[in-house]
Structure formats: C-alpha cells, structure tokens
Amino acid sequence: MNTLSRRHLLQSAVALSALSALTTVARAAAPAKVRPVASTDLKWLDGTPAAFEGATLGVPWPRGTVKPAKGKVPEFKLGEVPVQSWPLAYWPDGSLKWTAHAVPAGTKPAGLSLVPGKATTPAKAVSVKQEATAVTVTSGDLMWVVPTSGEHLIATATRAGRLTLKEMKLVALRQNAPDLDATGSVSQQNFTSKISKVTVEQTGPVRAVLKIEGVHSGNGRDWLPFSVRLYFYAGSESVRIVHSFIYDGDPFKDFIRGLGVTAKTPMTEETHNRHIRLTGDGVGVWGEAVRPLTGLRRTVGKGLGIAQVEGKAVAVADMAKPVQDGLKWIPEWGDFTLSQLTPDGYTIKKRTRAGHAWIDSNAGTRSKGLAYVGGASGGVALGFKDFWQRSPTQLDVRNAHTEMAEITAWLWSPDAPAMDVRPYRSADGMDTHPEEIEGLNITYEDYEKGWDTATGVARTSELNLWVLGATPSHQVFSDMAEQVANPARLVLSPERIHSCGVFGDWDVANSSTPARKILEDRLTYQIDYYMKEVDQRRWYGFWTYGDVMHTYDAERHMWRYDIGGYAWDNSELSTDLWVWYSYLRTGRADVFKFAEAMTRQTGEVDVYHLGRFKGFGTRHGVQPWSDSSKQPRVSNVAYRRIYYYLTADERVGDLMRDLVDSDYALENVDISRKLPPAPGRERPKGVVASGFGTSWGAFLGAWLTEWERTQDTRWRDRIVNGMTTIAGLKRRWFAGEAPYDLKTGKFLGDGDYISVSHLNAVFGVVEMTSELWELVDVPAYRKAWLEYCRYYNAPKAEIVALLGKDPGGRNLRDAHSRLTAFAAFHEKDKALALRAWSEFFGNEGRESDGGLNRRTQHIEGPAVLRPLDEDPTLSTNGTAQWGLSAIQNLALIGDSLDEAAKTAGLL
Template sequence: MSALPETARSATANTGGKAAPVSGTALIWLDGKAPARFEGATLGVPWPRGTVKPVGDKTPRFRLAGAGAGLAMQSWPLAYWPDGSLKWTAHAIAGGAPAGDLRIEAGAPASTPMPAAVSVKETADGIVVTAGDIVWTVPKAGEHLIASATRAGRVTMRELKLVALRQDGPEPEEGGSVTRQPFTGKVARVTIEQTGPVRAVLKAEGAHSGNGRDWLPFSVRLYFYAGSDSVRIAHSFVYDGDPARDFIRGLGVTAKAPMTDASHDRHIRFAGEGVGVWGEAVRPVTGLRRDPGQAYRDAQVAGKALPPMEGMAKPVQAGLQWIPEWGDFSLSQPTSDGFVIRKRTRAGQAWIDSNAGTRTKGLAYAGGAGGGIALGFKDFWQRAPTQLDVRGAASAMADVTAWLWSPAAPAMDMRPYRAADGMDTHEEQVAGLNITYEDYEEGWDTPAGVARTSELQLWVLGATPSHQAFSDMAEQVANPARLALSPQRIHQCGVFGDWDPADAGTPARKLIEDRLAAQVGLYIKEVEQRRWYGFWSYGDVMHAYDEDRHMWRYDIGGYAWDNSELSTDLWLWYSYLRTGRADIFKLAEAMTRHTGEVDVYHLGRFKGFGTRHGVQHWSDSSKQPRVSNAAYRRIYYYLTADERVGDLMRELLESDADLHKVDISRKLPANAARAAAPGLVNASFGTMWGSLVAAWLTEWERTGDTRWRDKIVNGMQSIGGLKRRWFASAAPYDPGTGKFMGEGDHIAISQLNGVFGVVEMSSELLTLVDAPAYRRAWLEYCRYYNSPKEELVALLGKDPGGRSQIDSHSRLTAYVAHHEGDKALALRAWRELLGSSGFLRGGVFTRRVDGVAVLRPLDEQPGVSTNGSAQWGLAAIQNLALVGDSLDEAARAAGLVS
C-alpha cells in the first residue's frame, strides 16, 4: 500500500494537528453494566493516523488489561490509513468475561492458557469446531448446517438445518384452496473465515431445495466463541420468487435434541414477558390428585432429575404411566402485542391453551436432566409473526424450530399493493407522481431480489437450565451484550469526518443538544407508538406525517416508508457516535439491518440499487444507488466488524457498471445536458457518484487496493476539471475509469445532490487523498450554495434556481468557514441553521391526542418530516464540529440566548 501526500489542511474538524497515540482504550458495556451472562462479542477499535503500524503483514499484538488481564483476545485488521498504518482493528473477546473494567492495550497477550479455546480442523468431507468440551461437526455440503454437537462426549444436538414452506397462492378469501410444499436448505459450500482461538467463523452458502426446485438463496454464518456453549447464527436469505405464486408460508431454523431421560425428567422452557420464564415437564408430577412428595415437586420445577423412584409416594409411582406425556409445544407471536403458548400430547390430538402474554424475548429449550438445546432469535416480537416450536418431546428425538415467519400466520404476501390503475404511459405516471409522490411503473414494484438477515443463538447444554439461567440466556438473545468505546475515544482518532462528542456546556450548545436529543427521542418513541414492526419493516421509519388523521402517511405513495431518504441512517449513527447512547445504537442497528437488506436488490436486473421511499419497501419504480449507499452501513461495520454488512458493501463495488440498465431520468423531459455518448451514463454528482464512493473508499480502507482510491480520485479531479465544477450538478460518467467527461458547461442546482452522504464523504476523502481540483470545486460549492443571490449570479452569470433546504445546507457554509478561517461565514452558517422555521417555533413540539380521534392515546409532532429531522440533525452536528466556537455569538444575535 503506497502512502499519499497529506493535504494542506485537514478537512476533519475533530483532528487537531499531528496525530498522537490515544491515552487509553477502555471498553464500556453499551447498556451501562455488565450482563448476567456473556457469550462473547466482537467490536471495532479505531486508531489515529500513523500511530499503530502493522508488523510486516501482521496485526500488532494487543491484550486485555484491567479486570480482563489474563484473558485471551483475538485481533485482526479492519482498515488502514493511506500511509499503511492501522485505522481500525477488530477484537473478539471470549464469553464469561469479568464484570470489572476492561481495557485494550498494545503488547503480548497473557501467557495464561485459555480454557475452552476454539479450534477448527478440516477433514475431507467436513469441519470440526471444538470449544472446550463441545465438539461441533459441520458438513461441507448437504442439508445440515451442523450435523451434530457433542458435549462431554454426549450427542446433545443433531441436524441443524434451514426449512421453508411455500404456498402457491394467498389465503383463499372465498372457497378455493392452496397447496404447500416443504423446502430444506441445501448447503453448496462452506468457507472457513476464522479459526480461533477466541472466535471461529464459518460461512455456509446455498439455497432452499425441494420438489425439483432451488430457491431462496441463503448465506449463513456460524460464530463460535471461547467460553461459550452456544453458536451464534447470522441467517441471510434473498427472496427470488414470483410474488403472484411464491408465497412463503414458513421460514425457519430447526435442530434435533436427543431425549434420553425419562419423560418426567424432560423439560420445556419458553421465555415469557420481561424476565419471566414458562417451564413445564413432558410428564408433570405436580398438581396431581396424589402428592409425589415435596422433593419430587421441587426437583421437577427446578428442571432437575427426580430423586430415586423408591422414595416417591406409592400411588404416584403406580400411576405414572397414566399421566399424559405432552410431546408438542408451541409459542406463537402473531403480532408485536401478543403471544400464546399451547401444547398437545401428540399429532392428531387437540391443542390445549396454556398461557399468553404480550412480548417474549424469543427463546425455547427442550431437553432433560442430561442436557438439551435452547434456540431463539433476536427481535422476536418486533418481527412478528414469529413462532417457537418443540415437536416430539415425548419421543426419542425432539425437534426444536425457530420460525422467522410463523407457519400459523397467513402466508407472506409480497404482491404489489396496487395495480396500474390507468397509469400506462410515462406521462400518466408522472401525473400520478404529482398527486401521491409515488413513481409507479408496472413491473418495477417487484420484491424479487430483496433480502433479510436474522440473528439466532443455539445453546448445547449439559442440563436443563434453571429459570434464572434461562432468563439470562433469553436476555442475551433479545439484547446481546456489546462492548463499546466512549465517544471521546472514537473522536480522538479523526474518523468519520466532522463531528464531536455531545457537549451542552454553554446555553447555546445546550439549546442545540436538547433539540438533537428530542428529535432522536421522538423517533425512538414513534417506533413503539406507531408499531413500526414486522418481518420486512422493522428498522425503517416513516417519511412524512398527516396531522389530519394523526397518522404517518403510510398509504400515500412516496410519503410512506422512508427507505433512507435524506440520510436518516447517517443521522442516527452520528447521533450515536456523539452520545454513546444505547437506545440510539439499537435504533440505528435495526435500521442498518433493514435498509441494507430490504431496501436494496441483491440479485436480478436491479442488483446493487435501492428503492426510493414508498408504501411497500420495493414499490417505487425509482431504483437508485442513493438508497443502496454504503455510507449508511460503514459506521456500523467499523464499530462491530459485522461480516454480513461487509458483504453488503462489497456487493456494491461494481454497481456503477449497471447504471445504464436503470435510466433514472427516463420520465423527465429531454435535456441535452443529460446526453451521454455510448459507454457513458449521465450521473449526478451527489445522488449517484456521491452514493458510490463510500463503497470504494471502504474497500480501499479494508484491503489497501489502490485501484479503488484511483477510481475515487478520478471522479473527484474530473468534477474539479469541468467548467462549472460542482454547479454542473451532473455529467457523462465512465464506469470503467470513474471519470466524468464532457465540458460541464451547463449550470444546474439540486438540493438532493448534497443530502445523500456526499457531504460526509467529501469531508473524509479530502483528508485522505490529494485532489486539489476537487478541493477547490467543493469549497466553491460550499461557499455559494447558500450565498446571497447576487453573489451566486456574479459567479455563474445567472440564478439557476433549485436552491432549497437552507438550514441543512448550512453545513456547507460551515465547512468553507472552517477551512478558510472566515468568521463572517461561520456566523452566516449559524443564521442559516437557527433561522429555520422549525427551530424558531420552539424546536420539537409535541402534543397529546386522545379520545375518539385516534386509535390509542398518542403524542404527535405536527408537521414532522423525516427529511427535515435527519438533515437538520446532520447539519447541527457538523456545524458544532466545524464552527462551534461561533455558536454563542450567533445565538445571542438571534435572541435565542442572553
């Protein structure tokens, strides 16, 4: 990797002068305290430029200190600075870590042997992963993700595999019938990605197979941690069916638990509400007409083997055979607001209602005193309809299944929500767009190619867990313990551009910080208040509000689901970076999981592109890279080292080569400025090129491959070489070289060019590459976008119009003010931000609405817009970092503080 020249002045406001080693790397628990149970975790750690050098081709050695001294830690590189020094490293920490302070420091790891270290051994037809006394056998191909798992020599789990149910039509509305077909995951290949000693990772790829057909391609990663008796499963699949005839009736992960104990020593557990646990035996001895004795009742409730039978009351001994054995158990969560538990003795007999509740953390156990398995998945009630099943618990082998889509629910309906309704031409479709804000085009509202990732956990246990232990396990499923860094520690390293840790130290800063907190808090509350849940929808938020109905515009074309419009994802991630708040992290994480999977196509003609905001996540016919934008994923990737998100960003590296397949401007009037020669495609600088560079930057950082850097620089320098530079707005683009072509002598301004991550990416790039022509062009654009009309006319010769969102573009003014040391521009930037009507109206104003006007009492913010919330938030964050020293003066001049 070759070093690049340093630029004249850093464009990253949080990097002060020459980089210095960080003073310490203290790890903190994201939720503020150590968990009761810890199954291991991985986090990313940044380093200032030039301070941590690789040793040859190897990562420098790191170790845990503090209470973690003596524990092993596995480390590897995630990203490099242009000079070849480490920018990000990843660190895997074993399960069972102590609750005290943990720190990462340079140096040789402790020499203390690590108990339960993970090792991987490859054979001709399989892979064996050993973690302590658990041995996992993974075939290289076939139906099983894991063929078996033994604990202390006992086979405790068999045949972990994927299952799906296909239905050939929707639920019959009046008579009629449908048929169903079962499918089983068929693994085509397994890749060993890490081999321990703290973390081993295997990636299995294949498709669901059955009835002579393969569909629903998947990739599944298996994560094994030292000190843990579980495997974490990251399950990703792509919907590739015909929505008119391929309805998913069930989608799940299933495993078998050998049931070797007597039926009265076999136990089922389900996570209940909160910390609650539902637990019963296959053959109960409590509640009988005859009392077996206190010791027997206590043992069974605790999940332990009953004392010797000779001590049991004689009438119960003699009558055990007449007590029904309950073989099948089911917990179904049809909605986010309720679940029900039922059981039956066997197939063909009636189900009996047992209990019910609101929300469960989503974990089931089946086994006996000699051991068993627990299986569950994250976001269980948030992604309803979901289900957990145990079948055959009274037989020699029980099946435990986690249904990501419950077969008890109606089949998943992926059909378009509307028909053409007369919109047969582009002219008619544009007319419709002008009414509903939806870009409709028949055949473009397809779900074929969208994906979803789910996170599961499977334990192989040596005994039935106590209620408390099972409750702690359920908490780890629903809310995995995460280690994180403080905002200050991340900020020291100059990563992610212009931001600084939250600081309410002056009255004016408190005014800004309070509004930033209130805006994020509003959306955190709205997720629950509006029930923004469901298999495909959880993680997204709505776009615009209808205060007449006291509802978000969920059914009005392009005003419904947000789909990353105007960088909502970035707003949440920068809000987390500044505050370290767990609730913001979790909202941003859910959004990253959603927007990178559901809103983006992973195969087919739209592969690499995302779908503009709409009633369904795939319903709008505008397919653009501004939605698939890697800038929305990379912060999460670097904070967590999540491999699936890394895959998603790599999917986008060549997507510019397909821009010609989807003409985004096809419905607009002909415009000579948009004409492009064969082999070229007209591309806007912000919504298209600016949405592509994040993938190239991330790949350059991850691999050191300079072709991606060169492609970025080609684009930057060629924009700077156009006659009108950034004010050309768009130009013919060559995907082969990354260069813009032509004279660029036309003038156009679009507020959309600056609101899909290009501002943040430009801030980073100008600290990493030497692109003087682009620097001049960008500073020019930043100075004049919000300038008085006469100044813009003096520069361009005319007023092209198109300028709007003055407050969100105040960060452009702040950027040039910071880099040119212009105090007057700094004050102008604050006037642009503070002068927005929303701010002067009192910030985030909410009101209570109840009674017959609404479905349930709620708090609403009239006129709320996610566009405005995200962009105002991003502008405020960047302004604080760039020109925060001018805020108090500007706020006093505006009369906002005294």
C-alpha cells in the first residue's frame, strides 16, 4: 500500500437520508450436492510421539450427512480406542458441520477411522465431583482438588493416596519503575491469584475441563485478570493448563517483573534420593540430586552413583562405609534455576539455600522448558510451550532440601529486566491531526498520543503439570519435554477436510500439470521463506512471537522493525489466512505450528480485551499496540476460526464469542477521526460509518461462527440485513461504505456515490463471502457481489460504462484477480477466467509477483550482523494476498490455468 491508501481508509461516508430497508426473504441457500466423504482416518500431525498425554481434534462433515437426534449429543467410535465427542458447529439444515473428539493418553488412535456409533469407555475414566467449596477430578489413581475460591488453582493432588502436589497458584511481581535509572530505587510488590469463579465445562469420561477465572491480588489491589483452563485426560499423569491474562495496568507505573505459576511438593526421602531434572538442548536433560553421591573423594559403591543419576533410590546401608560416615558433610543443594533470557541462550545455576551464593552449573542455547523436583517415590514436573521462543523465561526449584519444595514456571523471568510496555515514542511535536497525517505520510505510522497503549491486550500460554510416582529417567523426562514443546496432535488429511466443503474456495496442493507446478513451487517457496525468517530474524519474544514483519529494507538488509507502520504485521492483508490455507492444502506440521503461533499472537496481543478499544485490534506498527488506528479488520474472527475448528480450542472460542457485538465499538472509536467532517456527516445516535470490507466484512466472521456454533438465527439475520441493504444501495458494493444502524445491522441511505478502495476485499470478506454463498440465499446480494467481482479489475471502458466514471483506487490487481475468478466460476464464463489469470500473472498491480522464479541471495561479511539469505522482493502484503489469490484461483478456475500460462509465456 502507498501512504495515501490509509488516508482513503479514514474517509467517512456522508450522512444520507434514510430509506426503507429492502425486504428480502432470507433462506438457507440451496444445499450443494452431498459430497462423498473419504474415511475419517486419524493421523499424527508430526510423526508418532514417544509419549502421548491425550489430545482433542475437530472433524468436519459434509452437509446433511450426520444428523443428531434433537437434544442428543452425537456419539462416535474410534475402533477400540475410547473417544469423547461433542458438537462444534452445525449446517443450516441442522446437520453437524464440525464435531470435536477427545482421545485418552497412552492410546494409539492414528490409523483408526472415526465413525458414528457407541464409543468405548476408558478403563479408568475421568470423573468430576462438584461441591460448594471445591471440584474434585479423579483419573485412575490421581485425584485433583480445585477450590472454588481463594488463591489456589489446585489445592492438592494425590497419587495412589500420596500427597504429591499442593497449593498451586499464580504469582506476579510488580515494579513501580522499569529500572534504577530514573530515581535510583524501585519498589516491588507480590501478587497471587484470587479466584472469582470456577466453571466445570466437561466431566469426562475421556476428558474433563475446568475453567478458573480471577485476578492477581495483593497489597490492597486487584489487577491482571486471568482465565485458566485445566484439561484432564483419562490415562494421563499430567494436566494441560491454558493460562490467559490481560494487562490492565498503567504502562508508565506498572512494570511486571515476574509472571508465573508455582506449586509445592512434599519431599520425604533422604536428600540424596531427591532429584532435579531440567531440559537442555534438543533431547538433552540436566539431572542432579539435592545431595550428590558422584564425584566424591571416596567411591560411594559399585553401581550406586549410576543409580542416583538415573533417579533410583539408593539405600544408605548399601553405601561404602566412608561415604556413610561422611554423608552429612556433603552439601545439600536446595535451589536451582534455569534462566532463558534470550532465544539463543540459557544458564543453569544452583545454590545451597537462600542467603548463599549461586554457583554456575551449565549453559546452552534453547531449552524445551520443563523442570522436575521430587524423590524416588514421586514428584512434580512443570513446564510450558514455546519456552525459548517466548523468552525471557525461567524455571525455578526452591527449598528442595527441606520438607516442602517449590517449583515455578516463570512466563516472564524475574531475572530479566522488568517488562516494559510503555509507548516506544513521544509525540515530538505531532500535536494536531494534520501534523499526525504528515507523520503518517513519512513513517506510515498513524500516531496519536494516548492511543498507543498496551492496556487491554492479552497473552495466552500453554503449560503441562505432571504428578509422578517416581523420578523419571532421563529418556522419559526427555520424552515429556518433547510433549511440552511439541504436543502430539491428531489431524485429518487435507483431502478429508476438503471433501466436506468447509472454509470456502481452496483445494488440495496439486502439481499435476506444468503450470500448477509453477504455482505450487512458488507457494511453497513463500511459506518456507517466512518460516525461515522467524529464526533468521529472531522474531521471538513474549509479546511478539507468532507475528512477522510487514516490509523489508533492502539497503539495511533488515525488515523495517523501527519504521512506523512497516514493522510488525498485525494480520495486515490477511497474513493469518494465507498461512492457514497453506496448512489446509498441504497438511504440513511446520506450517500448522507457524499458523498456531500466529493465531495465539494476533488474537491476543494485537487485540484489546477491555477498555475503550475493546473488540478492536491495532494496525501494524513498531509495537503490537503502537499504531493509533484501532480496527475491526485486525480483531477479525476470520483469522481465528480455522484454528478453532481444527482443534476445538476453548480459549479461541472465547475470543471469537467476545467479538459478536464488536460492531458497537464503532461508537467508541471513530476510525475516520483524522479528517475534517464532510457536510452532513452527523449521524443519529446508534448509527455509525462502516466500510463494507474493512469493518462489516470483519464482523461477518464473528456472526457466522456464532450462528454455526449455537444455531441462533439472530446472527444469520444480522448477516442477511447487511447483505440486503448493501444490495439495495444504488452503487451497491461500489459505494464502499455507508451509515450503519447498530441495532438492526442494516446500512442506511441510498448509496448514490462511488468509493472504491483496494482495502475493501483484502481482510477476510472474500473468504467469508465464499463460505456464506452456500449458507444463505439473498439473490440481490449475490448479484451485487458478482458485479463487484466482475468489474473491480475490469478494463476502464467497462467500469466507466457501469459507473459513469473511472472510480480510481483499483490497486492490487493480482490480489483481486480472485474476485474475477469468483465471478467466472459462478457465471461459468471461461473468457472471464482467462482474464482473471491475466490479471494474476500481470505486472499492473504494485504487489504483483511477476518473478515466479526469484529466489534468495546469500549475504555475509561486514554488511550484515550474521550471514543470511534474503529475498528483498517480498513484502508481507504482497506475499499474503498473492498466496490467497493463487489458492483461490487454483480452486475456482484451475482448469484454465495451463492455457493462461501459455498465453503469459510461462510454459
């Protein structure tokens, strides 16, 4: 985009005289032919895991094929493997569109086919007992007690009757200043979790889920609201923990020094039979005893040193007599820390106890983030996903030499500088809207003082907690760490998902013709390049891991990380969708993980969850929250829903539901505030200006998803109201925007004006419209959308004949070729299909990627910080939209590709 496009986006619609809303009968679109569905065979995303702690996946079904009895939960079976099932979404006819399925730990579900039928019951099912003061979850010989109030998320956990864990809670450390520079002193306060609500969401038999809500409390203050879900799977020794919090402090006064989860475990064995385990690089494990028996001046006894290293109990009576006599003189090491302050390095240190010096033990590059403390009769392991990617992070064990050890997983390491979420810049004289627009035109940053706040953003982390009956061997512990870092996932093949007609227009990756191979190779190149850039450019960090940068600076051989709106991407031009459709087509594990990290980032950090901007996200910038343009196009549910349906992730489900009424935020945030009001711009209360693509198109995802999930037709009706009234405007989609009635979801006025922007169709509205095409039938809207698709890229003479003038603003021709392809497919117009390919392959659009064979170049020497491979021709806007266009064009008009490629000189 050029800098003028942002200015165009800010323009508001003039107030128009209200017209009676068109009356159109909304009905479900005529069902597409029932597709033959392949067998629903489950497979591992990333190879057979060494350890499996249970998993949940989402499964789609073709329309009309699985119809549950009214009021009944659908049942499915998976061979002899137990499975727990529930609905995620419905087709308009009431048949199941998506179902979720949980399978227990220790099973081998891959290769088995999921079919309707009576499920096998686990031998040791999960059960839940609810009482006023606590919820008790039992799974085999494990029992977990979750209080309904107080500070503890888990009060106790027992294994075979032995108390193994107690008093698990959240902790936070706050500083009143980031460091000593300003005042020479800082004060620090401690906060712990305070529970306000516990909800039992599932009760077994395969999976139980508890949602705990509350705040961090201390020093007379409550802040940092949190939600924590606990997932219990039959047969598992662990609990999966999904931890989310919202930053609701003052960025200039509230600096988080530490944020973590902590628990205690009783230590009953002799100190030489107490053990610590920490994960190292790759499959590596660091393991030591509280009182080591190896390396002594006197040999402990044959095989006993190895036994201790392996975590086995060593009897004093078996030790050599000199060691027995001198045992009390061997220091006991009570405190241990693994601190990962950067993505490239961690250190391990230990000390005997508080008040004594730390001793450096070892160091490495990237730890998988799991710690264990306990004895031969059992203990606790705690760790979390994306440990080094989210650095600074830390794992602590304290007081292992006493009767009660503590283990803490720090999501933000207290060894690091305090978290600093202050704005990165000041106004610097930019005090008026005209000056701010001048600044926008030079740095591409939409700045306004006070609008660059982190207050209201969130972050979700995934932890695993084990209650074990013995100290794990190094190999077992290594396997556990792999499960933390790369959770075993069950998935379906791309062919099976595609057969159900979900997620609009896409097809399975297919290089069967020469022209297809050219496009598939380029699609692969681009997704590979961005995934490599994550590590090459160190796109890591607590608040930024999962995002990519917006635009490259070839002169510095750097992405423009410090230049206003060119830095973090924040979903600009639907990067999330490009990555997710890349996964759907290929089934690649690395692409899934890339997309998952992006979903966690863009849905949490780039979006406001409380405060005046609640419901909106932040435009691309140097910090995830720094740009003052707050937009529904960023908080867009379209970017989250694919992950939700593939995984049944409840946290993402919450985020999507929170956005069903986000259109009302347009009353609080005037996104056109920086331009003088046009004559007659005043609107009555409850009426706001709304763009069709950048705003209303973003709301569609929330309403469609809520309708699918609940079968509540008011969300369908809201969609239809918007469709009907857009179609009733004189210029239809070419009006671009119109006054919007929040109460009814209808657009107002006669729409007798033309406003065309290349931004209107690049934030998910194309994908949402493709899905809605077969779900609701509004004939007038279909005609209006097909008109827009046919004419947006039409030759000048054709669009002038339609509109009476050249509207301008028709950039991104290659990206909009998919609109032309959509019209060609639905109107069965081969000539239009060939025009679409010509637009796609042409060089008229600024973001066009005419160089399908361009590759990286290697740069090394003093010109760069370290050797790297770069492709300076790529920008994220162009890559995302080119990729989405290639994917949709292949699906819609792939049968004319070879002919078009020959005409373009590619074959």
